[in-house]
Amino acid sequence: MIISSSPLRLYTPATVSRRQRFRFKRLLEGVSLWLTVLLMLFVHPLYAEADEADHVGQLHFVDGQGVWQEPALVLDSDFDIKISGLIADSRLLRSFRNTSDQWREGVFVFPLPEKASVYGLTMKVGERTIEGEVQPKKQARRTYEKAREAGQHAANVEQQRPNLFTARVANIPPGETVSVELKYQQPVQYQAGVFELTLPTTLTPRYMPGTPVRSAPDQWQGGWAVPTTEVPDAGAISPFTVNPGDVSADSHRASISLVIDSGLPLESVSSPSHRLTTSQDGQTFRVRPDGGEILMDRDFVVRWRPVSGVEPSAAVFHQSWLGEDYLMAMLMPGEEGTMALPRDLIFVIDTSGSMAGESIRQARSALKAGLETLTPADRFNVIQFNSQTYSLFVQPEVATGNNLARARQYVDRLQADGGTEMAPALSLALNGPTETDDGARVRQVIFITDGAVGNEAALFQQIRQQLGNKRLFTVGIGSAPNRHFMREAARWGRGSYTAIQSPADVDGPLQALFSAMESPVLTDIRVNWPGQEAGIESFPRRPGDLFQGEPLMFVARGVTATGELKVSGRLPGGKDWSWTLDLQQAASATGLHRHWAREKIDTLEDEAKVTGREPDKAGITELAVNHGLMSAYTSFVAVESTPVRSVDTPMASDNLPTLLPAGSQAGMLRYPQTATSAPLLIALGLVGLMFSLALVLLQRRTFS
Amino acid sequence: MRRLLLLLFSSSATLLVFGLWIPLKAAIAQELLELAWAESQARQTESRPWPWADTWPVARLAIPELNDSMIVLADTHGESLAFGPGRLAGGGRGGAVIIAGHRDTHFRGLKALEAGNEVRLQGRDGRWQEYRVEGIRVVDSRAELIDTQRLPDGTLLLVTCYPFDSVDAGGPLRYVVTASAKGKQWEKIDTVAGI
Numbered sequence: 001m002i003i004s005s006s007p008l009r010l011y012t013p014a015t016v017s018r019r020q021r022f023r024f025k026r027l028l029e030g031v032s033l034w035l036t037v038l039l040m041l042f043v044h045p046l047y048a049e050a051d052e053a054d055h056v057g058q059l060h061f062v063d064g065q066g067v068w069q070e071p072a073l074v075l076d077s078d079f080d081i082k083i084s085g086l087i088a089d090s091r092l093l094r095s096f097r098n099t100s101d102q103w104r105e106g107v108f109v110f111p112l113p114e115k116a117s118v119y120g121l122t123m124k125v126g127e128r129t130i131e132g133e134v135q136p137k138k139q140a141r142r143t144y145e146k147a148r149e150a151g152q153h154a155a156n157v158e159q160q161r162p163n164l165f166t167a168r169v170a171n172i173p174p175g176e177t178v179s180v181e182l183k184y185q186q187p188v189q190y191q192a193g194v195f196e197l198t199l200p201t202t203l204t205p206r207y208m209p210g211t212p213v214r215s216a217p218d219q220w221q222g223g224w225a226v227p228t229t230e231v232p233d234a235g236a237i238s239p240f241t242v243n244p245g246d247v248s249a250d251s252h253r254a255s256i257s258l259v260i261d262s263g264l265p266l267e268s269v270s271s272p273s274h275r276l277t278t279s280q281d282g283q284t285f286r287v288r289p290d291g292g293e294i295l296m297d298r299d300f301v302v303r304w305r306p307v308s309g310v311e312p313s314a315a316v317f318h319q320s321w322l323g324e325d326y327l328m329a330m331l332m333p334g335e336e337g338t339m340a341l342p343r344d345l346i347f348v349i350d351t352s353g354s355m356a357g358e359s360i361r362q363a364r365s366a367l368k369a370g371l372e373t374l375t376p377a378d379r380f381n382v383i384q385f386n387s388q389t390y391s392l393f394v395q396p397e398v399a400t401g402n403n404l405a406r407a408r409q410y411v412d413r414l415q416a417d418g419g420t421e422m423a424p425a426l427s428l429a430l431n432g433p434t435e436t437d438d439g440a441r442v443r444q445v446i447f448i449t450d451g452a453v454g455n456e457a458a459l460f461q462q463i464r465q466q467l468g469n470k471r472l473f474t475v476g477i478g479s480a481p482n483r484h485f486m487r488e489a490a491r492w493g494r495g496s497y498t499a500i501q502s503p504a505d506v507d508g509p510l511q512a513l514f515s516a517m518e519s520p521v522l523t524d525i526r527v528n529w530p531g532q533e534a535g536i537e538s539f540p541r542r543p544g545d546l547f548q549g550e551p552l553m554f555v556a557r558g559v560t561a562t563g564e565l566k567v568s569g570r571l572p573g574g575k576d577w578s579w580t581l582d583l584q585q586a587a588s589a590t591g592l593h594r595h596w597a598r599e600k601i602d603t604l605e606d607e608a609k610v611t612g613r614e615p616d617k618a619g620i621t622e623l624a625v626n627h628g629l630m631s632a633y634t635s636f637v638a639v640e641s642t643p644v645r646s647v648d649t650p651m652a653s654d655n656l657p658t659l660l661p662a663g664s665q666a667g668m669l670r671y672p673q674t675a676t677s678a679p680l681l682i683a684l685g686l687v688g689l690m691f692s693l694a695l696v697l698l699q700r701r702t703f704s
Numbered sequence: 705m706r707r708l709l710l711l712l713f714s715s716s717a718t719l720l721v722f723g724l725w726i727p728l729k730a731a732i733a734q735e736l737l738e739l740a741w742a743e744s745q746a747r748q749t750e751s752r753p754w755p756w757a758d759t760w761p762v763a764r765l766a767i768p769e770l771n772d773s774m775i776v777l778a779d780t781h782g783e784s785l786a787f788g789p790g791r792l793a794g795g796g797r798g799g800a801v802i803i804a805g806h807r808d809t810h811f812r813g814l815k816a817l818e819a820g821n822e823v824r825l826q827g828r829d830g831r832w833q834e835y836r837v838e839g840i841r842v843v844d845s846r847a848e849l850i851d852t853q854r855l856p857d858g859t860l861l862l863v864t865c866y867p868f869d870s871v872d873a874g875g876p877l878r879y880v881v882t883a884s885a886k887g888k889q890w891e892k893i894d895t896v897a898g899i
Binding site: 029353387417418669671672673674675676677678679680681682683684685686687688689691692695696699 | 710
């Protein structure tokens with residue numbers, strides 16, 4: 001009303017007809033203005049909703065202005081795996097497609113199988129392929145950075161943890177794709193008559209114990225976590241985790257093709273994680289996930305089972321490489337009668353925030369299944385840990401019906417929240433009073449966790465020191481557990497490792513674990529290779545104890561395929577056991593030398609841990625370079641010789657996120673957008689009003 | 705000239721109306737939320753303040769220092785922050801509670817809070833939990849995330865934008881008030897031994 005009346009008073013009288021016409025025009029103007037205002041009022045809520053819905057309280061990337069940005073790079077992965085015998089050979093093609101109109105560098109932190117030996121890197125730009133080479137880690141990084149600054153196509157892949165790697169790809173032209181092909185191999189798991197292969201596609205965000213060390217901004221590595229006193233490389237192993245909806249619709253998809261040529265008639269090929277399409281050609285199976293590409297939000301697991309009755313009990317493979325002989329042997333001791341000793345069974349369950357969602361439900365049902373196996377002769381306790389450690393009983397209690405009922409109730413109420421402080425929980429479980437009244441009691445710890453921690457090495461050290469005569473068994477939970485932690489913790493704990501893939505998959509693996517835990521099948525294992533001992537390097541040097549259903553695996557250098565391999569050990573009752581294997585039966589295979597080198601590198605690193613000294617860095621580097629392997633001290637780098645980007649064209653760096661594992665809940669929250677445009681609107685409105693008022697007054701003065 | 709003036713005048717007035725509409729909406733919504741809160745306390749269910757709302761009241765936040773109390777909504781998605789502060793996390797047993805609100809409306813008063821002040825939070829069961837303000841921090845949201853796993857049990861975080869008198873709605877700085885639960889020890893009740 002102010003608007004329409006005040007200007008009307010302004011004009012000076014003239015002829016009546018003109019005044020009327022003028023007044024009519026003014027009226028029309030007024031009406032249309034008000035209509036505009038009304039229209040804007042209608043449109044505003046829609047606009048505001050669309051605007052706010054996008055960046056309020058969700059986990060998002062922000063640019064310099066705090067505005068959400070979808071990563072400009074679209075990631076595509078293609079696994080091509082061939083399994084022959086006990087080795088799976090994989091080609092993993094990662095394509096970084098630049099959807100922006102700016103040059104980009106892509107940085108992607110990704111997992112690989114925990115026993116993977118990476119032996120090749122090829123960069124593909126359009127039609128050209130550039131072979132990568134192994135270099136000492138620091139040198140490779142310098143080569144890459146120099147090429148990046150010079151505007152050349154370059155790629156670099158580094159190992160952060162045995163199962164966690166970083167790929168960097170520099171100078172991806174706008175609108176184009178640069179691909180990086182990794183070649184790696186891994187041994188196939190064989191347990192209780194079933195072969196298994198796992199492909200991790202994402203990682204569970206890891207907890208970093210210790211107090212944060214504030215780093216300079218230039219050291220910011222694109223991860224969410226800041227370095228802590230216990231995990232100095234926290235930034236490098238903590239990529240942002242996002243929901244699948246936060247990346248573009250065709251990003252973070254993987255196509256997988258698997259050829260299983262095991263040399264055995266197979267009964268079935270199945271997967272607890274995905275639906276499969278299988279086609280058979282003689283003894284060769286071709287496997288693909290149903291429906292083509294899979295979302296990279298959970299591990300891809302394939303299991304195959306030989307036809308019952310022909311499960312292999314032994315296998316030998318041979319390879320000569322650069323004039324040297326490599327031999328890999330697998331032995332499956334028969335299932336002997338077990339001897340059940342009364343036990344102290346300690347269940348340790350991870351109730352940290354990373355277990356929230358589906359994982360804690362799986363963990364609870366695993367724990368309850370464990371409680372079912374107790375007999376009245378056993379004693380047990382339940383320990384849960386997150387930021388703190390709590391235990392059900394002060395001391396292990398006898399498994400009476402009453403105590404078990406209490407335990408079940410306790411387990412039902414477990415909620416996942418807080419940090420992952422594993423060390424105190426391990427201490428409580430391993431250090432607890434070890435008085436064994438008659439010495440005939442065995443103390444076993446079942447550790448149920450997703451292993452989402454950044455300080456693995458320190459924990460292995462702790463397990464080694466506190467273990468004593470106990471045994472530690474790990475049960476991996478969730479869509480993407482840290483399998484490296486699981487396997488190594490169990491190895492240092494002289495136990496075994498079991499993974500649960502999905503809620504439907506709880507029973508089978510746990511049954512196998514609990515029956516294996518009754519007692520180890522074979523202890524004190526010794527291996528005798530034929531010929532002189534001197535030239536032979538065989539791994540593992542001291543095989544650990546064997547549980548029911550587990551095979552013995554050896555890899556040796558300097559052994560020809562002649563003579564006999566003798567293995568001896570002790571059975572539960574104290575009886576001796578021995579086995580001879582005719583090495584002339586060896587089938588030829590490839591990749592054994594890499595497996596051997598990887599085992600040797602692992603052994604060297606183990607020795608360093610045991611003696612508390614620095615690992616033999618030079619030795620490991622030399623071994624890795626000789627066999628063309630990636631290791632903690634060697635990386636792959638590929639550089640194209642000609643620059644493609646002029647140095648003055650800017651290039652932005654994109655840290656690609658990984659997907660939140662299926663069924664888990666985000667532990668990291670973005671600060672939400674918590675301001676409105678009200679002050680801006682009010683200020684603008686007031687300024688405008690004051691300005692027009694001033695103009696009105698000014699006009700009035702000139703007219704009067 | 706006059707037409708120009710009229711246009712300037714009307715557009716400024718429109719802007720002003722929009723600008724004033726936001727705090728007005730915030731105030732009116734709180735009145736409606738009071739009703740829904742009373743209903744959800746009485747029935748112990750989630751009750752939506754208006755039929756098409758995508759959120760519902762989950763708690764009442766009182767700041768005796770400012771003589772102020774407001775209804776907290778579930779989550780901060782969509783437009784819910786325009787109607788009331790939103791609870792980003794928490795609400796389960798123990799754990800940390802994180803509440804975010806608009807700097808220009810509900811959480812304007814946060815700047816007056818000081819360490820030692822009291823903040824109270826009422827759950828749907830009607831019980832009040834008292835918190836004591838421990839400290840105030842300004843963080844850069846571009847470089848920091850809230851690690852909910854690292855927050856001690858019984859922590860309350862109040863988050864709003866910073867600086868308070870800025871006119872930039874998309875600024876990266878956040879004003880974080882940290883408070884911790886008073887009185888009751890946040891021990892887990894079902895525990896016999898703990899270290």
